[in-house]
Amino acid sequence: MSDSELPTTFEGEVDLGVIGGTGLYHLPCLEKIAVLPRMATPWGYTSSPITISKFIGANGHLHVAFLARHGLDHQLPPSKVPFRANMAALKHLKCKAVLSFSAVGSLQESIKPRDFVLPQQLIDRTKGIRESSYLNEEGLVGHVGFGDPFSESFAKYIYQFRDVLTNEGKPCTLHFDKDKTVVCMEGPQFSTRAESRMYRLLGGDVINMSVIPEAKLARECELPYQMVCMSTDYDAWREDEEPVTVEVVLGHLVNNGHNANALAASVIEAMSHDLPEFMKTGDGLRGSVKMSISTKPEAMSQETLEKLKFLFPDYW
Ligand SMILES: CSC[C@H]1O[C@H](OP(=O)(O)O)[C@H](O)[C@@H]1O
Ligand SMILES: Nc1ncnc2[nH]cnc12
Numbered sequence: 122m123s124d125s126e127l128p129t130t131f132e133g134e135v136d137l138g139v140i141g142g143t144g145l146y147h148l149p150c151l152e153k154i155a156v157l158p159r160m161a162t163p164w165g166y167t168s169s170p171i172t173i174s175k176f177i178g179a180n181g182h183l184h185v186a187f188l189a190r191h192g193l194d195h196q197l198p199p200s201k202v203p204f205r206a207n208m209a210a211l212k213h214l215k216c217k218a219v220l221s222f223s224a225v226g227s228l229q230e231s232i233k234p235r236d237f238v239l240p241q242q243l244i245d246r247t248k249g250i251r252e253s254s255y256l257n258e259e260g261l262v263g264h265v266g267f268g269d270p271f272s273e274s275f276a277k278y279i280y281q282f283r284d285v286l287t288n289e290g291k292p293c294t295l296h297f298d299k300d301k302t303v304v305c306m307e308g309p310q311f312s313t314r315a316e317s318r319m320y321r322l323l324g325g326d327v328i329n330m331s332v333i334p335e336a337k338l339a340r341e342c343e344l345p346y347q348m349v350c351m352s353t354d355y356d357a358w359r360e361d362e363e364p365v366t367v368e369v370v371l372g373h374l375v376n377n378g379h380n381a382n383a384l385a386a387s388v389i390e391a392m393s394h395d396l397p398e399f400m401k402t403g404d405g406l407r408g409s410v411k412m413s414i415s416t417k418p419e420a421m422s423q424e425t426l427e428k429l430k431f432l433f434p435d436y437w
Contacts, residue, residue, distance in 0.1 A: 138211035144374030178393035226356035253334030
């Protein structure tokens with residue numbers, strides 16, 4: 122069935138949200154049951170239509186929502202992605218966790234192009250020009266914890282499937298430990314050599330232009346969030362090598378896309394048997410946003426309450 126013949130609405134609850142980045146505009150492992158046109162939220166329209174799939178496994182099923190961060194034609198630069206709309210839409214559809222994919226540069230010799238990384242920390246080097254909060258308005262003030270920006274439970278869950286990664290018969294590693302750090306820069310230009318060396322000194326392992334504010338917004342939606350970083354280049358820090366160009370990145374996208382699909386398929390298949398504990402219980406985040414809002418409900422406007430209701434119909 123072609124996309125245009127599929128329903129444009131979905132009434133059920135989605136289990137898992139997936140965000141595809143550069144080179145990952147759909148997941149072939151998923152068969153679509155609905156294509157929601159770019160969704161309207163109180164924070165604008167999503168980057169792309171949202172495809173809903175029902176994965177049917179041997180012992181159960183899983184509903185998955187997929188959206189393309191930069192749009193299906195990669196028309197949105199990192200600074201102009203409607204991150205708030207994207208995360209709000211996934212939350213509104215009742216996703217219980219978000220699996221996000223991103224093409225990254227490597228800041229470490231040991232992280233080779235085509236390797237994948239599950240970072241557990243991040244350094245924000247964006248320039249403050251992105252809308253990065255739902256709780257930063259006059260009449261709605263909130264401060265969520267962000268010390269551990271990713272979901273360790275989710276990362277461990279994904280790491281079980283590390284052996285599915287391949288690179289034309291050669292080793293292809295999924296790197297994962299508590300210190301693996303992603304640096305997020307504003308872009309769209311890549312880093313200078315000096316910046317790239319500085320990020321290494323700061324403890325960066327990989328670099329991209331999109332984990333901020335995505336990770337912050339997932340936290341404000343109480344959604345367990347893990348980014349899978351797919352290495353495409355050595356950025357600009359290697360003295361005897363040319364700094365990264367888009368050509369270099371493009372050369373690895375097909376292989377990385379195959380691996381992303383294989384990894385997502387394994388995760389989705391496993392979740393279809395039984396939802397992992399962190400998705401059933403909320404990974405320790407449930408209720409955290411209500412607690413972190415300082416503004417008294419009496420001081421909130423009707424518009425603010427409507428926005429909160431879009432995200433948390435059970436709380437407000
Ligand atoms: C074309 S390389 C730079 C571009 O790739 C990454 O995108 P995404 O995170 O959406 O996969 C990086 O963040 C930049 O936006
Ligand atoms: N070197 C790099 N810097 C920032 N984002 C990237 N995405 C892929 N490679 C990158």
